Amino acid sequence: MSYLTDAPIDAQALVRRVIRRSDGAYVLFEGVVRNHHDGKAVESIFYDAYRPMAEKEMEKIVREVEAQFPDTAVAVVHRLGQLVVGDSSIAIAAASPHRAEAFAACRTIIDRVKETVPIWKKERGPDGEEWLGWQGRSGRGGVDG
Amino acid sequence: MSYLTDAPIDAQALVRRVIRRSDGAYVLFEGVVRNHHDGKAVESIFYDAYRPMAEKEMEKIVREVEAQFPDTAVAVVHRLGQLVVGDSSIAIAAASPHRAEAFAACRTIIDRVKETVPIWKKERGPDGEEWLGWQGRSGRGGVDG
Amino acid sequence: MPAMKVRLLFFAVLRDIAGADERELTLADGTTASEVWQELRASYDTLADYTQPPMIAINETYATPDAVLTEGDELAFIPPVAGG
Amino acid sequence: MPAMKVRLLFFAVLRDIAGADERELTLADGTTASEVWQELRASYDTLADYTQPPMIAINETYATPDAVLTEGDELAFIPPVAGG
Numbered sequence: 001m002s003y004l005t006d007a008p009i010d011a012q013a014l015v016r017r018v019i020r021r022s023d024g025a026y027v028l029f030e031g032v033v034r035n036h037h038d039g040k041a042v043e044s045i046f047y048d049a050y051r052p053m054a055e056k057e058m059e060k061i062v063r064e065v066e067a068q069f070p071d072t073a074v075a076v077v078h079r080l081g082q083l084v085v086g087d088s089s090i091a092i093a094a095a096s097p098h099r100a101e102a103f104a105a106c107r108t109i110i111d112r113v114k115e116t117v118p119i120w121k122k123e124r125g126p127d128g129e130e131w132l133g134w135q136g137r138s139g140r141g142g143v144d145g
Numbered sequence: 146m147s148y149l150t151d152a153p154i155d156a157q158a159l160v161r162r163v164i165r166r167s168d169g170a171y172v173l174f175e176g177v178v179r180n181h182h183d184g185k186a187v188e189s190i191f192y193d194a195y196r197p198m199a200e201k202e203m204e205k206i207v208r209e210v211e212a213q214f215p216d217t218a219v220a221v222v223h224r225l226g227q228l229v230v231g232d233s234s235i236a237i238a239a240a241s242p243h244r245a246e247a248f249a250a251c252r253t254i255i256d257r258v259k260e261t262v263p264i265w266k267k268e269r270g271p272d273g274e275e276w277l278g279w280q281g282r283s284g285r286g287g288v289d290g
Numbered sequence: 291m292p293a294m295k296v297r298l299l300f301f302a303v304l305r306d307i308a309g310a311d312e313r314e315l316t317l318a319d320g321t322t323a324s325e326v327w328q329e330l331r332a333s334y335d336t337l338a339d340y341t342q343p344p345m346i347a348i349n350e351t352y353a354t355p356d357a358v359l360t361e362g363d364e365l366a367f368i369p370p371v372a373g374g
Numbered sequence: 375m376p377a378m379k380v381r382l383l384f385f386a387v388l389r390d391i392a393g394a395d396e397r398e399l400t401l402a403d404g405t406t407a408s409e410v411w412q413e414l415r416a417s418y419d420t421l422a423d424y425t426q427p428p429m430i431a432i433n434e435t436y437a438t439p440d441a442v443l444t445e446g447d448e449l450a451f452i453p454p455v456a457g458g
Binding site: 011022023024025026028030035106110 | 171
Binding site: 049050053089113121 | 374
């Protein structure tokens with residue numbers, strides 16, 4: 001299960017959508033807008049997406065990770081639009097009978113989302129604004145968080 | 146920050162206690178009572194602890210993990226008493242500027258809690274009840290979840 | 291040389307550069323995605339240095355630069371993604 | 375042979391076996407934690423097979439079986455932990 005939203009993310013609602021009575025653990029990851037990046041202050045981030053393609057790519061990742069970890073149920077939501085420091089941009093929930101699979105599935109999803117899902121961010125701070133990953137187009141593509 | 150509780154765990158409150166404006170990610174782990182173990186049905190689990198020592202051991206783990214991941218803030222709460230399927234027995238929140246550290250810190254804590262914190266569980270199901278890890282005392286000590 | 295119509299979508303930095311969400315292109319049959327990128331470079335000074343196109347999507351699926359476009363395709367150049 | 379008093383705490387399966395939360399022991403000076411375990415084995419049939427003690431805590435800190443007890447110590451045998 002995966003989707004895009006323009007509203008604040010309700011992470012615990014996401015957890016409730018994946019967890020089953022046979023699960024002994026869940027891992028929840030949230031990416032949060034932080035107040036710095038590469039040594040510069042950040043005030044807000046605008047998230048843009050190629051929406052229908054991003055939805056397809058996210059769902060493809062979910063299907064592949066659930067195939068890789070057969071007992072594990074995962075869900076992803078990515079928020080778009082203007083976010084400020086402290087806002088969550090993404091939440092990923094992975095529930096499994098065993099904790100190792102829950103951690104691995106959750107980590108695999110965030111890593112893959114950052115690689116292939118057509119979503120972009122424009123950071124705004126006191127020094128102006130910038131689309132991440134474009135200038136010089138090397139080493140800036142996969143931003144932490 | 147770590148503590149024991151006899152009340153239901155509020156995981157999002159735990160997250161709010163660790164996350165700072167400089168954090169780009171948090172990872173939340175919850176262990177949940179599941180309806181099976183080693184092929185047997187489980188209805189409830191009673192958690193017992195050597196409370197003052199368990200608190201000391203948990204706090205020691207928190208301090209050591211925060212030393213190992215210097216930018217990362219972590220918090221742990223373990224619930225005691227009678228829990229039923231679906232109840233969370235433990236929540237661990239790890240917040241960091243970078244996701245790799247948040248995942249690693251959270252995973253390290255749950256692994257270490259299961260190794261050294263004096264907490265025990267008695268599983269109850271249709272076939273009766275059993276203190277885990279005692280019978281035969283081999284291979285049952287670290288229960289998944 | 292017969293012509294075909296293709297929708298070119300702009301996202302993120304490319305939307306800012308193009309000043310538009312999309313453009314309709316009329317292209318010669320057999321035109322590749324890479325050739326469309328070279329036309330863009332000729333149109334926008336700020337793209338002059340980008341001799342290689344970024345990632346390419348045709349009809350919402352990643353494609354290679356030598357992919358040949360067909361009538362009605364939806365083409366998008368995908369700047370380095372930064373989701374999460 | 376002077377004597378000392380030690381509190382022995384029971385948890386989990388050991389509480390069920392002992393039927394109590396704790397016992398006050400009067401021990402000879404120089405008694406080790408391991409020797410207390412052997413006394414317990416002699417008292418409770420269900421412990422007969424457990425020739426080696428489980429983990430040991432003295433005053434809320436893990437200790438080795440050969441640790442010598444002192445007056446007022448709080449001793450606990452720690453069955454295999456199963457938190458989380």
